[in-house]
């Protein structure tokens with residue numbers, strides 16, 4: 001099924017944007033003073049375009065700080081009035097959305113847990129219907145690009161064209177360096193399916209720790225994302241939520257100073273010619289790669305027929321283990337990433353066994 005969404009670029013609703021979209025502010029608004037002080041510091045940096053602040057906080061388990069609630073909307077209004085920065089918060093149900101719109105917030109976003117629930121997304125879409133709200137949609141907690149797109153579609157069907165995707169990583173199923181797995185391939189697939197959708201990265205939730213913010217942000221720009229949402233707090237050590245991943249506005253400025261912003265493409269004949277030359281070499285190598293794979297599969301089929309005649313199983317674990325170890329060692333010598341080699345050969349082996357069992361089970 002083709003996907004066609006009517007999406008406006010960021011510039012359509014934020015005309016003064018001349019750089020990647022940077023959104024920053026506290027994970028949670030805690031007090032009027034903390035909100036305003038953080039906002040005043042951020043407003044001094046012309047690279048920050050929108051102030052964010054969590055008001056209703058979805059927490060994994062009960063008992064931790066769940067946000068100040070509606071009073072925070074008033075503080076956001078004060079930020080807007082004093083600094084001129086557009087303001088936004090996360091909404092997780094119809095009531096939040098109604099209150100946020102009524103308070104005149106410039107941006108709302110749907111969190112990862114809410115995106116995972118089509119009922120919640122629909123209830124929010126029903127409230128924003130017919131408005132010119134800017135709605136950002138975080139990826140669902142699981143790397144399901146269709147679910148992410150489904151949420152965007154529901155909003156688009158409600159007439160919302162000012163849409164932005166936020167890549168905040170995916171719940172890991174084991175202990176990892178980062179709090180949430182970046183799984184860049186999900187972003188690549190989203191961009192392939194919806195090339196017009198602006199997508200920004202939320203390195204704070206991917207990282208879980210401030211020391212990783214720079215490397216993740218740079219990667220996001222290397223991949224061509226359109227901006228960042230980075231949590232900041234006047235004093236992260238006292239933050240009531242996610243204190244390890246927040247930075248001070250001064251630290252944010254240092255991160256932004258170091259980041260290299262890349263262009264999606266450039267108008268330069270020499271660059272284009274050189275790129276084309278290198279790409280034609282990749283095309284030729286890919287053709288060879290496919291031919292080699294095809295020959296390999298042909299031999300596997302022959303082995304399958306031979307095993308069938310001799311009534312021997314398709315799967316041969318000792319051969320497979322030995323082969324995998326050997327390929328990983330070879331990969332290291334050839335400067336290939338170990339995980340890449342493992343996954344590649346798992347796929348090849350899986351299909352080789354599948355084909356052999358098909359041959360064996362043919363009438």
Ligand SMILES: C=C(O[C@@H]1C=C(C(=O)O)C=C[C@H]1O)C(=O)O
Nearest residue numbers: 300303314315316319320349352
């Ligand atoms: C091809 C064989 O059958 C299976 C497929 C393998 C492969 O594709 O390399 C290896 C071991 C077996 O599990 C074989 O036994 O050699």
